[in-house]
Amino acid sequence: MIQSWRLDDSRQTLVLASQNGHLAEVVYWGPRLPDDEGLETLTMAHTLDVTGGMLDANPELSICPEATRTFSGQPGLVIRDALGRPYLPKFCFAHEEVSENGIVLTFADQAGTLTYRASFSIDQETHVIEASAEIESTRPMHLHWLAAPVFPAPQLSDAMIDFAGRWCGEFQMNRTPWSAGIRYRENRTGRTGHEHFPGLIVPCRGATNAIGHAYGFHYGWSGGHRMVAEELPDGRRQVQFGHATRIENEPATRFATATLYAVFSDDGLNGCAVAFQRHLRDRIVQFPDRARLRPVHYNCWEAVYFDHNLPELKEIASRAADLGAERFVLDDGWFGERDDDTRALSDWEVDPRKYPDGLTPLIDHVHDLGMTFGIWFEPEMINADSNVFRAHPDWALGGEDQILGRQQMALNMALPEVREFLFERIGQTLTDNDIDYIKWDHNRVLPMPDAAQTRGSYALLDRLRETFPEVEIESCASGGGRIDFGILRRTHRVWLSDSNDALERLKMQHNAALFLPMVVIGSHVGPRTCHTSGRMIDIRFRAWVAAQRHMGFEMDPRELTNEETGVLREVTNWWKANRKWLADADILRLDSSDPAVIAEQHLEQAGGQFVVFAGKAETSAQIAPRPLRLTRLSPDRHYRIELLNRADAPGLSRGDQAIKSSPLKLSGAYLMSHGLTLPWSFPETMWVVKGTLL
Structure with a gap:
């Protein structure tokens, strides 16, 4: 049968x-x-x-x-x-x-x-x-x-x-x-x-x-x-x-x-x-307002770390807003006596030494600049040097002799009293302050795997989402340590990696696109000298790599030169002007004939426009660029092809290619079968090409 x-x-x-x-x-x-x-x-x-x-x-x-x-x-x-x-x-x-x-x-x-x-x-x-x-x-x-x-x-x-x-x-x-x-x-x-x-x-x-x-x-x-x-x-x-x-x-x-x-x-x-x-x-992702455009993000972590100073933070916020930021996120260091990563985790109360009048003066300043306000929590973790641990050592998951990670232990999220405590502390912070965004971190692995721990974290997130439905949550776990569709059913953004190195980001974002859309992947313009790799990268490359996903900044904006400020503001304005259609665009990985080029095509769902990001990750084996074949275009239709950043061509790009001086009219058949030939470029640079269906 x-x-x-x-x-x-x-x-x-x-x-x-x-x-x-x-x-x-x-x-x-x-x-x-x-x-x-x-x-x-x-x-x-x-x-x-x-x-x-x-x-x-x-x-x-x-x-x-x-x-x-x-x-x-x-x-x-x-x-x-x-x-x-x-x-x-x-x-x-x-x-x-x-x-x-x-x-x-x-x-x-x-x-x-x-x-x-x-x-x-x-x-x-x-x-x-x-x-x-x-x-x-x-x-x-x-x-x-x-x-x-x-x-x-x-x-x-x-x-x-x-x-x-x-x-x-x-x-x-x-x-x-x-x-x-x-x-x-x-x-x-x-x-x-x-x-x-x-x-x-x-x-x-x-x-x-x-x-x-x-x-x-x-x-x-x-x-x-x-x-x-x-x-x-x-x-x-x-x-x-x-x-x-x-x-x-x-x-x-x-x-x-x-x-x-x-x-x-x-x-x-x-x-x-x-x-x-x-x-x-x-x-899967349940945005509080699906119609709301994704705001340009600013995170202060790599600008100040734990050294919170209100006048300095206000100045940084003002500069970030001038660059085009629309959300300001206050990262680790605002609570307890949190002066480094060895203490105060789980003491979720505003540090009166750093914020004698609470967070209100900073939040008011951020709002006056036209930005919304977000804040960092790491709810599932605890330091031994904290008031909560001294009162409840039994709340920590694992044995007393466990190996610590970032000087911290995990809270036992299977315990109802732990979840109740965290809900009360986080809820009080959200109730007392006009906060619309949480960066939710998770900076160590568990001392032992336990499904009850995950279910407890889910339960806390679900309860907070139900009580504060307008608050967006970012999943961060030492960067990309907790990215999956289960957590994204309860959150709205992921921090793909703690690396703001644009070259590393180019590769990671490209591979992550096999599963993740633009709207959930945070990508920030980091410092001129990357804090995690030591590599110095030009502002143009940093800005365009960030513009491939949900764009933001994470550096001290006071370090920018006038030229860098101009470039960053220009790319940010381009991203804002295009983010509505890019949010629903399909990210298509291109089959590059040059292994040195990592390229993708963001295609509007209706097919009327697209943008190609062609990043040069290393020196090519051959002299001249190889054609880059596009995909999913209408073969019998024509497209207006424009090199958006042609002014970035270096002096060694000496040819008189038409694409460097004016838009081209090319068929979809040509673009998919032969491909688009771009100008010569240095490694760690990006060509950005806009295509419009005629």
Whole structure:
């Protein structure tokens, strides 16, 4: 007996099938199938032959592979009873719930102890499939591992792309060839982590940014994840995502995964990227006012650090506003006796030494300049040298002899009294002051992974959002240490990295665009000499790299020369004039024929205009620039092509290229097949090209 189900959008079909009442498996996922496709026949066609040395039939590669079905690969569930004994369920079909764009399948353990439920839904506009799984038990159980519904990986794929990183070096792409066995990634730091972003791209052979088939995955959970990409001896491949193993520290009768976001693309990696960008922006992030333009951001951290002085901060705010800033964020150092990073975390009361009249004089000054006011918190952390720790040492998570991080410990967010305390202190600050923005930091990994910690943080964020719905929240965790769709369901912006080095940012932003849209990625113009790399970078490059995302400044504006001030003001004004359409534009990674050039095309959803950012990361191997092919244009239409910053051409750019003197009229076919030839440039510079459909 075969039962089958399908989900479709305009470009993809997902087919699930169950044979003989067993757990369903994905028997097809790829380009849209005809409406009259025979799913029973398709399921039978999916069956593999057997040969010598094999079992008499192949165990199903189901949505939760079962060890009890003689499946020899990684199982989708590892669970133990209250005494710690392995429990091996055998699930059989119980019932279905089918809607227009969703399926919920329920399977019951033959012994009557466990119930497994898998949910799938497909978004007709963004093309993202959301999948999740849950287990219910008639008695408390210990969970070791539960995978979100398991997807097959394509056979016509030679390698997979996942993401690693470090502090000030996030979103580094790894390409790993498929081979027998598993690619195993696990983040056990207790937060999403610089080291292991919970995403995977599986391109099929020949796929590039702009062409070919590709499959994308993202696990939307902020507490550490596990990824298994396995090739079985018979050649089949599976992709599993779930919470990190062994992070449910208490027995329970219900466990659930976070949402696994999955997408098939028929136009390269960009198809995955655009789907994730749109889904995050339009379905997940809940902006207080979606129509509000993203304000130009100013953060005072790299200007003053802990040395808060009201007259100095007022002067800095005035200069930031003159440059075009529309939001001023007061960073770490405003509370308790916080003079460095060794003390006062959790003492969330205004420091009367630095602010004898409270924050009101600074906030009033910022408002008088036409800016809104934001403030820094690190709610989930505590210093031993703090009043709160001295009163409640039992609130700290982990042992007394734990290794500290940035001289701090984590608060136990699973404790209701901790969440209540934090809600009261943060809420009082927001009630007493006109604050519309929180930079929410998380500057150390946890002493031990614990899912209850993440759920507690989520609960606090949810309560604050409900009570203060107009306040936006930025997720920062030593920079990009907590970026995922789970945290972004509760926040509105991420700090991609603590590095303000424009060259490093160029690369990180480019890779992060596989998952994140412009509106949530903060990108700031840093100091002339970067504080984290020591590199000195020209203001033009710093400004244009910041203008690729949600633009801001994070330096002492008093260091700027008159020329630098003029450049920064000009780029900021350009960003303001274009930010409305850029907010909804698709960020498309371009296939650069020159490895030294990192380029992307921001295309208006309606297709009427675009901007190309072509950053020169290093010296090219050849002398003259190679043409840069654009993408997703109308081949039979013409575009007005204008080099916006042609005045930045250096003296060594001596040719008489037409693009350096006037706009060009070029067809979409030419721009996509031959490409746009830009002027020569030095490394660490950016060409910016505006295209308008004629």
